[in-house]
Amino acid sequence: MSTASVPLPGWISYGVIPLINLVIAFFFSGLVVWLIGENPFEALKYLIDGALGRGDAIGFTLFYATSFIFTGLSVAVAFHAGLFNIGAEGQAYVGGLGAALVALALDRYVPWYVTMPFAVIGAAVFGAAWAFIPAWLQAKRGSHIVITTIMFNFIGAALMVYLLVHVLIVPGKMAPETRTFLPGGQLPKLDWLMAIFGLKLGPAPFNVSFIIALVMCFLVWLLIWRTRFGYEMRTLGISPSAAVYAGIPYVRTVIIAMLISGGLAGMMSLNAVMGASARLQVEFVGGAGFVGIAVSLMGRSHPVGIILAALLFGILYQGGGDLSFEMPNITRDMIVVIQGLVILFAGALEYMLRPVMVRIYQQFAGRKSASQKLAGT
Amino acid sequence: MKKTLLSLMALAAMAGTALAADVKPAVVYGTGGKFDKSFNEAAYNGAEKFKKETGIDYRDFEPTSDTQGEQALRNFASRGYNPVVAVSFAWTSALEKVAGEFPDTKFYIIDSVVDLKNVHSIVYKEEEGSYLVGLLAGMKAKSGKVGFVGGMDIPLIRKFACGYAQGAKAANAKTEVFQNMIGTTGAAWNDPVRAGELTKNQIDQGAEVIYAAAGASGLGVLQTAADNKKFSIGVDSNQNYLHPGSVLTSMVKGVDLAVYNAFSDVKNDKFAAGTQALGIKEGGVSAALDDSNKSLITPEMLAAVEKAKADIIAGTVKVHDYMSDNACPM
Numbered sequence: 001m002s003t004a005s006v007p008l009p010g011w012i013s014y015g016v017i018p019l020i021n022l023v024i025a026f027f028f029s030g031l032v033v034w035l036i037g038e039n040p041f042e043a044l045k046y047l048i049d050g051a052l053g054r055g056d057a058i059g060f061t062l063f064y065a066t067s068f069i070f071t072g073l074s075v076a077v078a079f080h081a082g083l084f085n086i087g088a089e090g091q092a093y094v095g096g097l098g099a100a101l102v103a104l105a106l107d108r109y110v111p112w113y114v115t116m117p118f119a120v121i122g123a124a125v126f127g128a129a130w131a132f133i134p135a136w137l138q139a140k141r142g143s144h145i146v147i148t149t150i151m152f153n154f155i156g157a158a159l160m161v162y163l164l165v166h167v168l169i170v171p172g173k174m175a176p177e178t179r180t181f182l183p184g185g186q187l188p189k190l191d192w193l194m195a196i197f198g199l200k201l202g203p204a205p206f207n208v209s210f211i212i213a214l215v216m217c218f219l220v221w222l223l224i225w226r227t228r229f230g231y232e233m234r235t236l237g238i239s240p241s242a243a244v245y246a247g248i249p250y251v252r253t254v255i256i257a258m259l260i261s262g263g264l265a266g267m268m269s270l271n272a273v274m275g276a277s278a279r280l281q282v283e284f285v286g287g288a289g290f291v292g293i294a295v296s297l298m299g300r301s302h303p304v305g306i307i308l309a310a311l312l313f314g315i316l317y318q319g320g321g322d323l324s325f326e327m328p329n330i331t332r333d334m335i336v337v338i339q340g341l342v343i344l345f346a347g348a349l350e351y352m353l354r355p356v357m358v359r360i361y362q363q364f365a366g367r368k369s370a371s372q373k374l375a376g377t
Numbered sequence: 378m379k380k381t382l383l384s385l386m387a388l389a390a391m392a393g394t395a396l397a398a399d400v401k402p403a404v405v406y407g408t409g410g411k412f413d414k415s416f417n418e419a420a421y422n423g424a425e426k427f428k429k430e431t432g433i434d435y436r437d438f439e440p441t442s443d444t445q446g447e448q449a450l451r452n453f454a455s456r457g458y459n460p461v462v463a464v465s466f467a468w469t470s471a472l473e474k475v476a477g478e479f480p481d482t483k484f485y486i487i488d489s490v491v492d493l494k495n496v497h498s499i500v501y502k503e504e505e506g507s508y509l510v511g512l513l514a515g516m517k518a519k520s521g522k523v524g525f526v527g528g529m530d531i532p533l534i535r536k537f538a539c540g541y542a543q544g545a546k547a548a549n550a551k552t553e554v555f556q557n558m559i560g561t562t563g564a565a566w567n568d569p570v571r572a573g574e575l576t577k578n579q580i581d582q583g584a585e586v587i588y589a590a591a592g593a594s595g596l597g598v599l600q601t602a603a604d605n606k607k608f609s610i611g612v613d614s615n616q617n618y619l620h621p622g623s624v625l626t627s628m629v630k631g632v633d634l635a636v637y638n639a640f641s642d643v644k645n646d647k648f649a650a651g652t653q654a655l656g657i658k659e660g661g662v663s664a665a666l667d668d669s670n671k672s673l674i675t676p677e678m679l680a681a682v683e684k685a686k687a688d689i690i691a692g693t694v695k696v697h698d699y700m701s702d703n704a705c706p707m
Contacts, residue, residue, distance in 0.1 A: 060448070154561075161530055161561035169532070171703060174466040174489050176531050203451060203478070205444070276444065277470065282531070283563050286442040321445045325438055325452055332410075332441050 008354075008361055014305065017353055018298070018346055022312070025345035029338040038329055050322020051315040055194055057322070059204025063276065064288075065307075065314030066206075069213040070268035071292025072310055073220050074261045076301035078145075080224055081257035082237035087134060087149025088265035089289025090156030091127040095266020096273045097160065098126030100168075100178055100280035103273075107185030115185055119274055120212065120267060127266015128259040130156055135258030139251040145258070153289070164282055177281040187275040207275030209267075216264060217303035223260070233257050265289060294343045309346075316342060400644040402427070402435040403458035404636065405449045407465030409566045411439050413593035415613040416632060420464040420487070422614070423636030431644065447471035454479040460643040462636055463487070466533065472496065483648045485639040487632060488533070490652050497642075498652040499635045503533070504540030505689055506628040506662030507588070508696045510610045511544020512685055513626055513664060514586035515552045516678050517608055518545075522553045524579035526572055526598045528591035529565040530558040532700055537590040537612070537628075539705035540696055546707060547694075548681070554707070555579045559594050569597025576601040576609075586610065586625055599624055608673070617669040625673050627665040631655065658690045 030040035051061045071088040078085035085091075102122040106115045134148035164176040187208040191201040224230040236243040236253050244250050272284045291313055298312070299305030320335035345352075404424050406417045424435050436458060440446040446468050453461045454475060459482050463472050466489035476484045476493045483495055490498040514523045523545050527534040538556055545552040557575040559565040572594040576587050580602070587602050588610040589595030595612055596619070602609035603623035611617065611627035618624075635655075642648050655661020664682060666674060688694035699705050 060444070063444075158561040165531055166703075169703075172700065174533055174700070175469050177470075180470075203447075203474070279470070281443065282529075284443070286444075321440075321448060325449065328436070328438075332439050 008358060012357060012361060013354075014300065014302075017357055020353055021346040021349065022342070025342040028345070029341050032334070032337060032341075033330065036329060036334070038327055043323055043327060043330065046323045046326045047315075047319035049319075050326070051319030054202075055199035056202030056204040057318060058199060059189075059194065059201045059206035061311070061314040061318040062210060063204060063206045063271065063314075064317040065310040066210045066213050066271045066275075067268050067288040068291050068295045068310035068313050069217065069307060070271070071265055071289050072295030072299060072306040073213075073216055073292075073303065074263075074265035074268075074289075075292045075296035076299070076303075076306060077220060077224070077233075077264060078257055078261040079296060079301050080230070080237050081233040081253060082240060083135075083138070083145050083254065083257060083261070085131070085149055085258065085261050085265075086146055086293065087131060087152050087262070087289070088268075088292045089285055089287070090149070090153035091130045091262040091265035092268040092285045092289050093153075093156045093160050094130040095123040095127030095263075096269030096280055096284055097163065098122035098124070098266060099269045099273050100181075103181045103185030104178060107182040110184055112184055112186060112188060116187065116208070119185075119270060123266040123269050124263035125266070127269075128263040130266070131258045131262025132255070135255045135262075138258070139254040157283075161282055164280065168280065175281070177279050179279065181274065181278045185274060186278045187270060189275075205276035207271065209271040209275045212267065212270060214307075216267065217307060220264070221303045229253075229256070265292070268292075298343075298346050312342070312346075313339075399459070400433060400640065401458045402433070402460055402462070402640045402643070403453040404435060404437040404462045404464060405446060405453070405468060406437065406439045407467055408440060408442070408446075408563055409465075409592045411437065413566070414616065414619075415592050415595060415611075416630070417464060417592075419614045419630065419632035420462070420636045423633030424462075424640065426633065427637050427640040431641075433640075433644070435640070443467065443471065447475060450475040450484075451478070454482045454484075459483055460485055460639055460648070462639050464632070464636070465489075483643050485635070487635055492652075494650050497639070497648065497650055500652065500654050501630050501661050502654060502656030502696075502698070503536050503628070503630065503662060504543070504696045504698050505656045506630065506664065507537045507540030507590075508544035508547070508689070508694075509657070509662075509664040509682055509685055510588060510626055510628045511541035511546075512548050512681055513544075513674070513678055514541070514588060514608075514610060515545035515548025516675075516681060517625055517673070518552065518585040520583050520585050521549060521551055522555070522583040522585060524555040524576065524582075524584035524587035525557070526575050526579070526587060526589050526591055526595070527556070527558045528560075528594055529563065530561055532703065534558065534590055535705065536699040537588075539699040539707060541588050542705065542707035543696055544685075547685070553583075555582060555584055559591055566592035566594055568594045569600070572597035573601040577605070580605050580607055588612070588628070590628075611665075615665040615667065617665055617667055621669040622672065624670060626670055629663050629665045631661050631663075634660075656689070657686055 033040040033043045074088045099119045102119040137143040137148050138145040168178045169176050170179050189207050194201045232248045232253050273280050295309040298309035316339050324330050324332050409417050411417050411421050438449040440449050462485040464487050469489040472486050472491050476496050485497045487499050525538050542554045559571050576598045586608040589598035590612045599609045599619050603620035608625040610625050613630045615629050616627045
């Protein structure tokens with residue numbers, strides 16, 4: 001009997017296996033650190049301490065995690081419909097334009113809580129719009145979504161640089177960025193939330209968009225597992241031919257799934273543009289769109305998994321930066337290697353340990369059910 | 378054992394001098410990375426020179442994102458590093474925040490202006506230096522065609538391009554200037570392959586001298602020009618030595634000197650806030666002449682450059698600054 005088809009209880013496949021994968025990843029990262037002549041345990045201490053040691057460190061970790069939750073959800077929603085959206089990076093970038101336009105238009109007149117809903121809509125609409133053409137091309141023309149979304153990342157970057165250099169730039173300024181939003185266009189920091197836990201947020205840009213991200217997690221869960229459309233998406237994702245045979249409209253499902261995906265990616269910009277820097281800058285996404293793919297993979301495309309994976313990557317980002325600050329020998333390229341190892345073991349090699357786990361589980365469960373039988377007789 | 382003891386003593390002595398002078402310098406590079414053989418490396422060289430001369434060690438950091446840049450500035454300041462030098466206009470808004478939080482720390486920023494009591498801003502008149510190398514390019518190109526390969530399409534790089542075009546046309550009003558930008562993302566600073574392709578394209582169109590203003594990507598321009606027996610112009614650091622006989626000259630920005638001066642000013646307690654705009658007159662920008670490119674520059678070219686320098690210093694030649702009105706007359 002093939003071990004791949006044996007069902008494992010949730011706590012093993014979603015708890016134990018990822019944890020073991022993570023331990024292996026850290027083991028190999030430790031080897032690399034050791035090879036370049038640094039103490040791996042000290043490095044780990046710096047990493048954890050830099051990410052979770054102080055109030056502002058936790059704030060930065062959660063700030064990064066917020067961005068990754070949005071992009072992770074974006075990739076996950078498309079993935080459920082069998083679409084591989086590599087374009088979260090570009091959709092987030094263009095989404096930032098939507099958020100920034102709203103903020104620039106309203107910040108003088110209304111407080112932030114009035115601006116926020118419009119900004120959420122603006123970011124989502126612009127992000128969704130950027131996903132629309134690849135979605136339409138996939139649905140109607142069969143152009144592969146992976147290729148088109150990658151290409152749209154570059155078109156998005158070109159568009160945004162053009163707008164920031166020519167249109168939105170503050171004249172005479174060196175940096176291509178918009179003016180700073182007034183408080184009416186900024187999302188406030190969540191220092192009160194940190195204060196509940198007795199922590200000081202300090203300068204960390206952890207902001208209200210974290211709450212929006214959690215709300216979106218719930219809504220995505222609702223959409224995927226509790227609505228008809230979610231069911232249609234999942235059916236399409238598992239077997240397009242069966243879905244079409246069952247009367248699920250292919251074109252409509254693909255396009256709507258991608259619009260939702262693009263909208264979620266666009267909302268990532270709320271965190272970076274309105275939460276952290278209070279202005280639209282070039283390259284503000286900074287790779288969060290691509291990290292979203294890893295987050296979604298690791299989180300098994302489930303909102304809870306995505307939150308956990310996003311937290312892990314937030315720790316790696318913030319702690320990694322701190323690590324290379326504390327240990328100049330560990331350059332920023334080394335941090336990328338460590339992140340890559342985590343993605344490799346925790347994401348891509350998901351099934352490497354599964355057969356072993358199944359065998360162990362079967363032995364354990366088999367004995368248990370046998371003893372139950374004995375007890376019953 | 379003896380050796381370690383000795384070095385320990387030396388270390389202690391060094392730490393002693395550092396304390397006495399109360400200078401603990403730190404550098405935050407731009408996202409291009411420390412060893413780009415160009416802008417950031419110039420800053421690194423300046424810091425190294427200071428270290429060699431004074432024995433005072435420094436710390437540096439290569440951020441990968443804007444958030445990290447701000448954290449690095451803050452980390453250095455909060456650990457008592459002084460001065461902290463921010464090498465890139467990308468840290469403008471980050472420094473505005475951080476400098477306000479640490480009023481006792483002295484900050485320097487290169488390529489941008491931050492108007493605070495504890496910040497010294499250094500900007501360069503790149504258009505003047507680019508004018509000089511443009512003049513050389515215009516005189517060297519017999520075909521009357523020269524090229525420009527920029528990194529990311531931002532105002533700063535257009536400033537280089539605009540000065541270059543003005544110089545080339547000053548040499549020969551009919552000079553044709555091809556302009557290409559490598560990209561629209563930060564990756565454009567680190568894409569020598571694409572830079573090389575653009576250079577090849579310009580050479581195919583007849584360009585004889587190509588000016589690279591593209592950070593680490595510029596190495597691709599220099600390489601391609603050398604492979605095709607054409608001329609190139611380096612940027613920020615003196616890159617003449619990279620391909621002797623092919624690199625016509627380099628538009629040198631005195632970033633190394635700026636970092637060195639920043640460190641020693643604070644060491645000698647001579648920090649002054651404000652903005653310095655370094656052009657030809659101040660020695661901030663220049664066209665590099667050394668043994669590697671001596672054979673490429675004719676006496677007439679040398680004379681023309683000297684005259685242009687004098688004219689710019691005297692004010693009889695005004696090089697238009699792209700940043701002043703976001704437009705180039707060329």
